[in-house]
Amino acid sequence: MSTTKNWFKTWFNTSYYHILYQNRNDEEAQFFIKNITSFLKIKQGDTLLDLGCGKGRHAVFLNSLGFKVTGADLSSNSIAHAKQFENEHLRFLEHDMRDPFTSKFDVIFNLFTSFGFFEDDKEDILVLTNIKNGLKQQGTAVIDFMNAHKVIANIVPKETVTRGNITFHIKRRFENGFIIKDISFRADNQDHHYTERVKCLNYEKIEKFLKQAGLHIVNAFGDYDLSDFNPDKSNRLILVVA
Numbered sequence: 001m002s003t004t005k006n007w008f009k010t011w012f013n014t015s016y017y018h019i020l021y022q023n024r025n026d027e028e029a030q031f032f033i034k035n036i037t038s039f040l041k042i043k044q045g046d047t048l049l050d051l052g053c054g055k056g057r058h059a060v061f062l063n064s065l066g067f068k069v070t071g072a073d074l075s076s077n078s079i080a081h082a083k084q085f086e087n088e089h090l091r092f093l094e095h096d097m098r099d100p101f102t103s104k105f106d107v108i109f110n111l112f113t114s115f116g117f118f119e120d121d122k123e124d125i126l127v128l129t130n131i132k133n134g135l136k137q138q139g140t141a142v143i144d145f146m147n148a149h150k151v152i153a154n155i156v157p158k159e160t161v162t163r164g165n166i167t168f169h170i171k172r173r174f175e176n177g178f179i180i181k182d183i184s185f186r187a188d189n190q191d192h193h194y195t196e197r198v199k200c201l202n203y204e205k206i207e208k209f210l211k212q213a214g215l216h217i218v219n220a221f222g223d224y225d226l227s228d229f230n231p232d233k234s235n236r237l238i239l240v241v242a
Helices: 007-011 015-020 026-039 057-064 076-085 121-133 148-153 203-212
Strands: 047-051 068-073 090-094 105-110 135-146 158-163 166-175 178-187 190-199 217-221 236-241
Touching: 007 190, 015 158, 015 166, 015 178, 015 190, 026 057, 047 057, 057 068, 057 076, 057 090, 068 076, 076 090, 121 135, 121 203, 135 148, 148 178, 203 217, 203 236
Parallel strands: 047 068, 047 105, 068 090, 105 135
Antiparallel strands: 135 236, 158 166, 166 178, 178 190, 217 236
């Protein structure tokens, strides 16, 4: 059972989280990475941070393109898994995004809705402040977030998903400014229940947070093709900030 406030500390650190989301589209992720690194004109040897890297799928691919990459994540289990991919220009470390970084980077990536987890807005702003302080002088950050407006409009209240021999029962709701996902299942002779809570931040709210952190929006895209953001139609809210 995960506590509601710090749900991410337990849920992200379980094997069940990775089982549920094992069908994530790596081809789509790599397509986006190629597009955004090309758009940003990132140079060979530039230093990149993948903040909230999970098991390292984005970081490993970024490194394969010739960049120096650090992957950081709160989940000790994910980092332990990712460390098998380390090399001279790829390293992984356990890190809470609310803590400042000891190094500065040319580009910081925060991908696949790895933001908006905290009860208090001040903690989300703290994350953005750490990103601001972790950038080199001409550095940029990329925040790949959900399009909250469209997600709320198209919320699926109930869903059953089977992965291998585990059936996940998922309930979703919008409550007090959060998209809440209750996940229950039986595995390893036990009943399990976890909760995901992600703050529904629209463009205006994120822009306000960014300003408080000393950052501004340079570009706003609505999908991995880097089409212009449209609050009614776009699947994603991808922000390039500096």
